[in-house]
Each structure stands twice: as structure tokens, then as C-alpha cells.
Amino acid sequence: xxxxxxxxxxxxxFVRLVLAERxxxxxxxxxxxxxxxxxxxxxxxxGTTPVLEAAESLAISGAEGVAFWLDDTDQAPPDRRLMPxxxxxxxxxxxxxxxxxxxxxxxxxxxFVEEKIDKRFMPSEAGGGAPNTSILRAARNNIRYHxxxxxxxxxxxxxxxxxxxxxxxxxAAAHLSVVDYLGEVPWxxxxxxxxxxxxxxxxxxxxxLLADRVVGMQPSGTYADLDF
Amino acid sequence: xxxxxxxxxxxxxFVRLVLAERxxxxxxxxxxxxxxxxxxxxxxxxGTTPVLEAAESLAISGAEGVAFWLDDTDQAPPDRRLMPxxxxxxxxxxxxxxxxxxxxxxxxxxxFVEEKIDKRFMPSEAGGGAPNTSILRAARNNIRYHxxxxxxxxxxxxxxxxxxxxxxxxxAAAHLSVVDYLGEVPWxxxxxxxxxxxxxxxxxxxxxLLADRVVGMQPSGTYADLDF
Numbered sequence: 487x488x489x490x491x492x493x494x495x496x497x498x499x500f501v502r503l504v505l506a507e508r509x510x511x512x513x514x515x516x517x518x519x520x521x522x523x524x525x526x527x528x529x530x531x532x533g534t535t536p537v538l539e540a541a542e543s544l545a546i547s548g549a550e551g552v553a554f555w556l557d558d559t560d561q562a563p564p565d566r567r568l569m570p571x572x573x574x575x576x577x578x579x580x581x582x583x584x585x586x587x588x589x590x591x592x593x594x595x596x597x598f599v600e601e602k603i604d605k606r607f608m609p610s611e612a613g614g615g616a617p618n619t620s621i622l623r624a625a626r627n628n629i630r631y632h633x634x635x636x637x638x639x640x641x642x643x644x645x646x647x648x649x650x651x652x653x654x655x656x657x658a659a660a661h662l663s664v665v666d667y668l669g670e671v672p673w674x675x676x677x678x679x680x681x682x683x684x685x686x687x688x689x690x691x692x693x694x695l696l697a698d699r700v701v702g703m704q705p706s707g708t709y710a711d712l713d714f
Numbered sequence: 715x716x717x718x719x720x721x722x723x724x725x726x727x728f729v730r731l732v733l734a735e736r737x738x739x740x741x742x743x744x745x746x747x748x749x750x751x752x753x754x755x756x757x758x759x760x761g762t763t764p765v766l767e768a769a770e771s772l773a774i775s776g777a778e779g780v781a782f783w784l785d786d787t788d789q790a791p792p793d794r795r796l797m798p799x800x801x802x803x804x805x806x807x808x809x810x811x812x813x814x815x816x817x818x819x820x821x822x823x824x825x826f827v828e829e830k831i832d833k834r835f836m837p838s839e840a841g842g843g844a845p846n847t848s849i850l851r852a853a854r855n856n857i858r859y860h861x862x863x864x865x866x867x868x869x870x871x872x873x874x875x876x877x878x879x880x881x882x883x884x885x886a887a888a889h890l891s892v893v894d895y896l897g898e899v900p901w902x903x904x905x906x907x908x909x910x911x912x913x914x915x916x917x918x919x920x921x922x923l924l925a926d927r928v929v930g931m932q933p934s935g936t937y938a939d940l941d942f
Contacts, residue, residue: 531813551812555805555808558804559801580778584760
């Protein structure tokens with residue numbers, strides 16, 4: 487399999503985590519969606535990452551696209567599935583995936599990555615340049631209520647959506663991980679969220695992500711520290 | 715079942731279509747997300763429509779949330795399912811749902827509904843007022859390439875995602891229907907898109923939608939005309 491991704495795109499990170507949990511190691515190709523290359527647009531007309539070329543003429547785009555496709559074919563025993571079997575839990579997992587891949591991305595991880603990372607590498611005609619400080623200020627404000635909500639979810643159950651780890655945990659962790667790289671997660675605000683994140687981060691599937699680096703930008707002190 | 719919706723929210727319309735195709739008639743409650751009422755936020759912390767109260771303590775939010783929940787429990791014979799059985803077709807249905815519920819909404823139906831309908835009913839402190847003409851201009855520009863893509867999809871197969879009608883068709887039709895009410899679909903641009911829409915619109919599941927009216931705003935001449 488070949489995964490077209492960006493190292494600090496949270497949706498791409500989610501796919502890397504999910505595949506690693508399933509023991510699949512895809513080849514990686516770095517995409518630059520702002521270049522709008524024809525060969526990439528043929529794979530995914532939306533022009534966004536991630537895109538997984540899973541087989542000849544089967545390109546699956548988007549974090550949820552890959553997750554649901556894997557669920558359609560998952561052979562894992564019920565207690566190890568990332569999408570649980572019980573109907574109400576499935577509803578909750580999908581709700582939280584949407585929360586993190588949609589709302590958290592729009593309000594927190596998307597703005598942080600675009601302003602602090604992507605704009606360093608984009609040419610100015612594609613929107614590159616210095617970060618917009620008012621966008622950063624809004625994202626710093628937004629992460630506080632998101633972290634409180636995450637802590638509330640983590641205190642309610644062993645894992646975010648219920649008694650077993652699911653796509654919901656990997657979605658939340660993928661988005662948090664890029665914000666954590668940038669040192670923008672106020673971990674001291676919420677002990678339950680922090681304890682939950684330490685557990686997810688300690689999984690072998692997380693290892694490759696913790697080795698990623700942005701050229702010219704060191705990660706925060708907590709980023710790769712499993713006992714932060 | 716009780717559906718919290720807005721009559722001209724395309725995601726809500728999708729859920730009404732899907733339920734009607736399955737012979738389910740939910741009670742309807744009109745929501746005003748900008749009021750951010752506590753009882754509504756308890757059902758869906760995102761504060762968005764639609765939300766389907768399917769059973770005691772089972773509230774399902776979002777167009778895709780409802781669609782995938784229904785698919786989990788669908789008893790229809792394979793050739794009448796709105797989510798096909800074949801893996802590659804399932805991938806394509808999900809890709810197109812995301813295209814219409816995400817990209818088309820962001821670029822076309824969302825701006826049109828907000829500027830031309832919602833802003834008439836929102837108090838000015840919540841953003842109500844006159845439509846922003848530059849946003850409308852962008853949406854008018856965007857719909858042209860979306861209609862061409864839709865026509866290309868419609869010409870490729872009997873239905874958008876393959877040989878049978880699916881969630882993809884209902885998603886596209888739900889979003890187009892609100893833009894059509896506003897007279898903003900350049901139907902003469904694409905015969906294949908127009909022929910496909912006439913077929914979807916003629917289904918009994920569409921009837922209730924064609925009777926909806928915005929107070930003080932007549933629908934376009936094509937809206938309720940099955941032979942437009």
C-alpha cells in the first residue's frame with residue numbers, strides 16, 4: 487500500500503496510527519496539496535491528504551474513508567476492533583471521529599498546522615508567509631474547552647467512546663499530537679486528558695509519529711516524552 | 715423518532731430523504747442552532763442540525779451519522795440498500811457523501827443558504843442581515859464546476875456511485891434542492907446532471923421537500939416542477 491500524506495497533517499497521522507494498529511506498514515509519499523498536481527487530483531479530486539492507494543485502482547481518501555473501509559474488511563476479534571460491534575457504541579465512535587476530524591480540526595489543529603508549519607513551506611503566492619497572530623490566538627482559546635471536553639470523556643470511560651480503544655481515541659490523539667509538537671497543549675489544565683494521552687502515546691503504533699520532525703523547528707519538551 | 719432539523723439545511727434534508735426511502739416518518743422539530751439552547755446542545759454538543767432522536771437516549775447527529783447508523787441495521791435486500799455491499803462501491807459512496815456534505819456544502823449550498831435564507835431569520839447580533847454579495851458571487855462561480863462534475867458522474871453510471879441508487883445520490887440531491895429553491899442552479903449548463911436530478915426528484919421520498927417554503931420567498935420556477 488502507498489499512503490500519500492503529510493507528516494503533520496492530523497488526518498494523515500490518524501491513518502498511519504490505524505494502519506500501524508493493524509500491523510500494516512504502507513510506503514509513504516509526501517504530498518503538497520497546494521501544488522494541485524494532476525496525478526494527485528486524479529487519485530482524489532478533492533486534492534486533500536491523506537489518500538491510501540490500497541490496491542490497483544483503489545484509492546481511498548480521507549481519514550474516515552480509510553477507517554470505514556478497514557472496518558468493512560476487519561478480521562480482528564471483536565474486543566480488538568477499532569470500530570466496536572455494539573450499535574450505540576458505533577454511533578458514539580462516529581460522533582467523536584466527526585468531532586475531532588471536523589470541529590477540533592477546524593478550531594484547533596487545522597489553524598495551528600497551517601499557520602505555524604505549512605506557511606513556512608508554501609510559496610507566498612499559495613498563501614505562505616508569517617503566521618496570522620489573531621488566528622493563533624483564537625486557536626489557543628479554543629483548545630481550552632476542547633481539552634476540558636476530552637478530559638470529561640476520558641474520565642467517563644476507560645477510552646473515549648467506551649470500554650475499548652477505538653477510532654475515536656486515535657482520531658483525538660492524532661490531532662493532539664501535532665498541537666503538542668508545537669507546544670500548544672496546556673496539559674496542566676486537565677489531568678484526565680493528560681493521563682489518557684500518555685496511554686495512547688505509549689502504544690507501539692505511535693512510535694513512528696514521535697520521530698517526525700519539522701525541518702528547522704524542534705518539538706516541544708513533551709512531544710516525544712512518554713512520561714511528560 | 716424525532717428529527718431536529720431545519721427545512722433548508724441540506725444535511726437535514728438528506729436525513730428526511732433517507733428516512734422516507736426507508737418508509738420512516740419521523741416527527742419534526744425545527745432547530746435554530748444559533749440560539750445554542752442547552753437542551754439541544756445536550757443532544758449534540760456540536761450544536762448543528764440534523765439530530766435524530768432514534769430511541770430513548772440514542773441521539774444520532776449529522777447526515778453521515780444517521781446514514782451509517784441506518785446501514786448498520788438495514789434489513790433491505792442488497793439491491794435496494796442505499797449503501798451497496800461491494801467494497802469498492804462502498805468506498806465510492808462514502809467519497810461522494812463527503813464530497814457533497816463537505817466540499818459542495820462549504821463552497822455552494824452552505825453559503826447560499828446562510829446568505830439568502832438564514833440571515834433573514836437570524837437576529838443581527840447572531841449575524842443576521844443582508845446577504846454578502848461577494849460570498850454569493852463565489853458560490854455562483856463554484857456551482858459551475860460542481861455541476862460539471864455531477865454531470866460527468868451521472869453520465870458514467872446509472873446513478874452517481876454505480877448501478878444502483880445510493881446515499882451519494884440523496885446527498886447530492888439534498889444539497890442541490892436548496893440551491894434550486896433559490897434559482898441558483900444553472901441547469902442549462904449540463905444535460906446529464908439535469909436528467910439525473912429529474913429522476914431523483916420524481917421519487918416519492920422527495921415529495922415532502924418540494925412542499926417546503928421559506929416564509930416571504932417564493933421558490934424558483936424549476937423547484938417543484940418535475941418536468942423542469
